[in-house]
Amino acid sequence: MTPNADRIATPSRRFAAEHSLLLTGATGFLGGAVAACLIQGGQADALLFLVRADSPEQGLERLRDNLRLHAVSETALEALKAAQILCGDLLDTRWLQTERARLMRVEQVINCAAVASFSKNPTIWPVNVEGTFAFARAMSQSRNLKRFLHVGTAMCCGPQRESPVRESWDFPDSEEQLVDYTASKAEIERRMREELPNLPLVVARPSIVVGHRELGCQASGSIFWVFRMGFALESFTCALDEQIDVIPVDYCAEALVALALKPTLAHGLYHISAGHGSSCTFGEIDRAYALARGEEPVGERYRKVSPDDLRELAGSFETRIGKANPRLVLRALRLYSGFADLNYLFDNQRLLDEGIAPPPRFTEYVDVCVESSREVSIPAQMLWDFK
Numbered sequence: 001m002t003p004n005a006d007r008i009a010t011p012s013r014r015f016a017a018e019h020s021l022l023l024t025g026a027t028g029f030l031g032g033a034v035a036a037c038l039i040q041g042g043q044a045d046a047l048l049f050l051v052r053a054d055s056p057e058q059g060l061e062r063l064r065d066n067l068r069l070h071a072v073s074e075t076a077l078e079a080l081k082a083a084q085i086l087c088g089d090l091l092d093t094r095w096l097q098t099e100r101a102r103l104m105r106v107e108q109v110i111n112c113a114a115v116a117s118f119s120k121n122p123t124i125w126p127v128n129v130e131g132t133f134a135f136a137r138a139m140s141q142s143r144n145l146k147r148f149l150h151v152g153t154a155m156c157c158g159p160q161r162e163s164p165v166r167e168s169w170d171f172p173d174s175e176e177q178l179v180d181y182t183a184s185k186a187e188i189e190r191r192m193r194e195e196l197p198n199l200p201l202v203v204a205r206p207s208i209v210v211g212h213r214e215l216g217c218q219a220s221g222s223i224f225w226v227f228r229m230g231f232a233l234e235s236f237t238c239a240l241d242e243q244i245d246v247i248p249v250d251y252c253a254e255a256l257v258a259l260a261l262k263p264t265l266a267h268g269l270y271h272i273s274a275g276h277g278s279s280c281t282f283g284e285i286d287r288a289y290a291l292a293r294g295e296e297p298v299g300e301r302y303r304k305v306s307p308d309d310l311r312e313l314a315g316s317f318e319t320r321i322g323k324a325n326p327r328l329v330l331r332a333l334r335l336y337s338g339f340a341d342l343n344y345l346f347d348n349q350r351l352l353d354e355g356i357a358p359p360p361r362f363t364e365y366v367d368v369c370v371e372s373s374r375e376v377s378i379p380a381q382m383l384w385d386f387k
């Protein structure tokens with residue numbers, strides 16, 4: 001961890017009214033980091049949270065449980081009130097009517113809620129497209145709304161793009177996307193832009209979010225297990241000299257808050273990514289990871305395999321990664337290798353031009369991820385992405 005890693009200043013602007021920033025997805029990885037960033041920046045009173053719960057009190061408990069993982073202090077958690085919880089589910093959007101008065105007073109939305117899964121999950125389209133569209137359409141009727149910051153994913157650009165990938169509203173056909181999740185994320189962006197001209201929409205597309213600069217994988221082991229598995233198996237589908245675009249969740253959250261609160265922005269679409277300046281090669285990650293574990297890097301023992309050859313590794317799963325369901329591990333490796341093989345870096349010049357600091361490199365905080373994962377087996381950590 002670099003002690004002086006650049007931090008993005010949380011805008012100190014006071015909000016005009018209480019509960020004027022609506023955050024969705026705050027019980028999840030990225031939304032939890034956004035909530036922590038806003039609370040630590042002194043903005044707690046401004047926040048309203050959309051949470052799936054039967055009552056505001058239950059919603060508040062769910063939120064507090066997640067924010068503890070993001071190291072929010074007990075004093076700050078106690079100060080949050082049930083009145084700041086708006087109970088609602090994007091699968092059943094009747095709450096958009098009953099909560100309309102509160103919604104119409106909101107000035108900023110940071111929309112992190114989504115089914116963020118590469119698996120075949122029947123709720124992906126109903127939540128990520130239909131429910132999200134109903135929510136955005138309701139918000140587009142507000143006179144008070146200044147910005148609707150929607151969190152997309154950089155991978156929604158689809159395959160066959162030239163790297164570094166630049167921000168673009170062009171999407172491939174849904175069938176060309178690697179998984180339903182990225183197809184749904186592309187479709188909702190397209191629909192909001194084309195069908196909701198009054199929505200003050202800004203889209204932020206993070207690249208690959210792994211760990212936290214200071215908390216490592218405490219709040220989520222999402223995707224870190226893929227690196228652990230690759231090094232334990234001494235094989236994966238990428239070459240060691242290929243680069244990967246990874247950012248920590250706290251950096252991503254700080255960038256989202258800055259994009260939500262900056263009075264003016266030059267664009268309506270931003271990557272939040274490592275780009276050329278902060279991406280690392282797998283070889284660099286191998287060395288930093290090994291150093292953190294007090295081991296020799298995999299280095300020359302590493303074998304690049306084709307996606308079809310992943311199956312040959314199954315025989316060594318148990319000895320190398322611990323007890324696991326080999327079919328699930330193989331499916332996971334195949335899914336994630338599909339994205340890794342795209343070999344994309346995502347251009348982040350637009351973000352930097354907004355005065356937002358560049359992210360740290362993954363190698364600068366991989367030791368914190370290793371430390372926080374010591375007691376967690378690789379198959380157990382994998383379950384973060386297969387809930």
Ligand SMILES: NC(=O)c1ccc[n+]([C@@H]2O[C@H](COP(=O)([O-])OP(=O)(O)OC[C@H]3O[C@@H](n4cnc5c(N)ncnc54)[C@H](OP(=O)(O)O)[C@@H]3O)[C@@H](O)[C@H]2O)c1
Pocket residue numbers: 024025026027028029030031051052088089090091111112113114115116127151152153154185205206207208209210222
């Ligand atoms: N993690 C990454 O690497 C990454 C990269 C690029 C983009 N993103 C984007 O970042 C956003 C957040 O992802 P994440 O990694 O933080 O995912 P996550 O940890 O799975 O969190 C998802 C959040 O969405 C909420 N949610 C899910 N279904 C909902 C529904 N039907 N109604 C209301 N809320 C619902 C969840 O609430 P419950 O707690 O109630 O389930 C949770 O708070 C997503 O839009 C994703 O596409 C993530």
